[in-house]
Amino acid sequence: MALKLYPIGIQTFERIRKEDKLYIDKTEYIYRMAHTSGTYFFLGRPRRFGKSLLVTTMQSYFEGKKELFKGLAIENLEKEWTEYPVLHFDMSGGKHMDKEQLEEYLDYRLQEEEKKWGITKPVKGANNRLIDLINTAYEKSGKQVVVLIDEYDAPMLDVVHEKEQLDMLRNMMRNFYSPLKYSEAKLRFVFLTGITKFSQVSIFSELNNIINISMNDEYAGICGITKEELLTQMSEDIDELAKSQELTREETIAELKENYDGYHFSAKSPDVYNPFSLLNCFSTREFGAYWFSSGTPTYLIKMMRKFKVMPTNISRMYAKSSAFDAPTENMTAITPLLYQSGYLTIKGYDKFSKLYTLDLPNKEIKVGLFESLLPNYLEGMFAQNGDVAIAQMSVLIRQDNMDGALQLLQTFLGTVPYCNVTNYEGHYQQMLYIIFSLLTGYVVDVEVHTPKGRLDIVMLTHTRLYIIELKLNKNAQAALQQINLKNYAQRFALCGKPVSKVGINFDSSTGNIEDWVIEE
Template identity: 60%
Template sequence: MEQQRQLYPIGIQTFSEIRRKNYLYIDKTEYVYRMTHFDSKYVFLSRPRRFGKSLLTSTLHSYFEGCKELFEGLAIDKLEAEWTRYPVLHFDMSMAKHVDKERLEQMLSVQLYRYEEVYGKVSEEVTLNDRFSGLIRRVCQQTSRQVVVLIDEYDAPLLDVVHEEKNLPVLRDVMRNFYSPLKACDPYLRFVFLTGITKFSQLSIFSELNNIKNISMDGPYAAVCGISEEEMLTQMDNDVDILAMRMEVSREEVLAKLKDNYDGYHFTWPSPDIYNPFSLLNAFADGKMNSYWFGSGTPTYLIEMLNKYHVIPQQIGDRKALAESFDAPTERITNITPLLYQSGYITIKGYSPITNLYLLDIPNKEVRLGLMKSLLPGYLHQHTMDGLTTVALLYEAIYEERLDDGLRLLQAFLSTIPYCDNTDYEGHYQSLFYTIFSLLGMYVDVEVRTPRGRVDVVMRSLSALYVMELKLDKTADDAMGQIDLKNYPERFALCGLPVVKVGINFDSERRTLGEWKIEMA
């Protein structure tokens, strides 16, 4: 008999609805208490999309409105004694995506008007910042309480134009003017909380509010959004057993699959393991694992920025950087790392206290596969769907230890792709190989160091480790000869798997694999 399943708040970001309708709620209220009793009353939190920022903002809203009954049994219930009610101005900027200047101003005006209907408006207040400033003052005067301002996804109007030199400054000026009263109204404010994905330094919240507390990389807030492994194993322990039963695997197997697909996020170091909450809850709700987070939104701005900075697929992960290099203001970036990190496509995987360098890499299988699928059209154009079918058949061939059949399949497919520019160099085929083999869901790396040189491609399946050397317009013997001359397999002798040498020559005239040789090391 199947156990009763939990109600999962898929797409529900309102704290009061989750509590009143008995949806699963991962208790983050200890963080709410800590945050609201800071020395600084201005707090900023950056996290990737669909990581729980809106729910956290809604939780703060209910807390400041003094809704004590919603918090019964939660951590804050034992911490808070006063439950003072404050007036809350809550702005959701996610509705202002894909807009021009006029539409953005109209949407901001509508959000102000909701509160002006309650607290009134002075005719002399015409501009958005004058109306916002006047509203804060009137709310404070009429309620005799300082005002709480919550701004969720403050950067949403700017993300889609972050790569546009013309539109970004125009929309940024609108947002800067709108946020500017937050400093001037300091005496009237009890608490200001802003969430976002990226940092735009030229907005007033960062350039003028010099006392704003950015908790994005603070250790005590490492798990303020997302679901930590400890939270999953305690607050969702029964859910894990139900998922294992529905997938007809053991508890240990389902935990390993969840970790492989959705875990791996760290927003500081050291940090608990953080799971993507959107993907995790969807997997529990559906009883299966799928690409939920990546499939929930096409990262068009990310692809545009990857093209702008000429980033090839194998350069996305495995980066080392100082914190100020990846937690940097978006409009000042000189490479793609800050946007990749702040958007959740790479995350912290390690830290060296000697060099102060962080190791950044793709967090998990879901993100890696999603990224590669998004990048594949750059190589295959309108043949992308056929390419994904070929990848599936290639996976089957490698899984069954038929690499020769798989390469033959890839050779036939690539020969059908029409000619495109900039394919007559070895690096193009290395990038294409990396993208395709990454989609197999197996470990793949390029330019792997050995004592005598660098291996073009290393791929590990369940049954073997493949050491691949790629050549362009030469021969497979040339490629295999380099593997033997530099004894690349020696570097992987202790990997625990049979090592297979693969020498491949690409034919630039036919624009596909020419010949190859496969030998056991």
């Protein structure tokens, strides 16, 4: 049997079903949500995680298009197939806009819906027009109205770091969404998706009965592809990829897991794979960084600068849900944005302390994030051959040739135009941490505690453990003496691998490695 084509770039359920492309069945979740006592629902998920497809699936369901659901879970669950009037607003096109542009965009979106309901002379004001739309749809159909708003926060995300602009656009969107509360009696179902939770948009501050399912165990697998879905609904795709990559099925599954798995959206979430990366990987038959290369949001990098985020801080941490499932505009740390954007995810939960463990989801995110951060630690002048140099370093370290790797790094850093004198040892520690973290498959940690002090960097490869101490404007021998004097190696005596001690000295006037010494 031929494999179904992948719906890459297609977010419309009706089109996917009519063209018989691959669809991972999420309809049981929709039935469940539509048959609870709630009316208003919000789901937050990272970009390209299938939110728009979910919304268009809901649209087809509430429009009663039973024929599109043949063979899916909901076919056996739904007995009535009532046709409701549906208002669907996709706000994803409202990015990078000022006040006037956003007003025009809302006008355009409202016009689309007004045409469907025969409104030729709309009233003034976006909120009044939405009230009118709901009333007209309700009266003409004789049924309560369904309102679906995809990426409700898109107009605000890009200005999250600019308070004045954020306040202005947020007030506009608050005004636009306000009828959703006012018209409650005429609404059957309201569903919003987004990346972040803006508390001061009316939907959250005024609608006290909105159900946020973003961290609900019951809906943890509603977007993305769960491990079970991958192994059952995409089993043949795995076999084809394995054949193409000349790997066993088990090796292929392990490779997919390392690169694209690792997302958890609640305390008891199943393993969730990134759907965009997974489908692209199956389509091209290559393990690439698809989600990350599709664009790092500018707002994220700007917010990381605003909060002065150190790369070493983007790693395993412990937090209460209030610290990361928090309104974006009230953030006192970068954690909520990293979690909501998909760069951190839940890796564990302790029900007694109610503490969540957060960490980078997988290899694709770790490599992609550090690659986008590296230019900041090379004065914004990251040479184009940086990824090549790092790949070559990885090969040398895998061959236990740390000396060759440091020579290569010294040569590479010598090609980077250097502007500012950095008399701060931590800067070089962060830079090396990023570079070593980009070396394939190695465990890297900084400021590692030992009985006699803290080590700058520790790196565990497949064959050996490296203890690395840095100095600035001194000499490498002084760094090595510190390792030996404080007997740092003893702390790792039981690691089961040979230990190499590496002293590195940087020169702040050149921003490069001056000398190094390695002791086995």
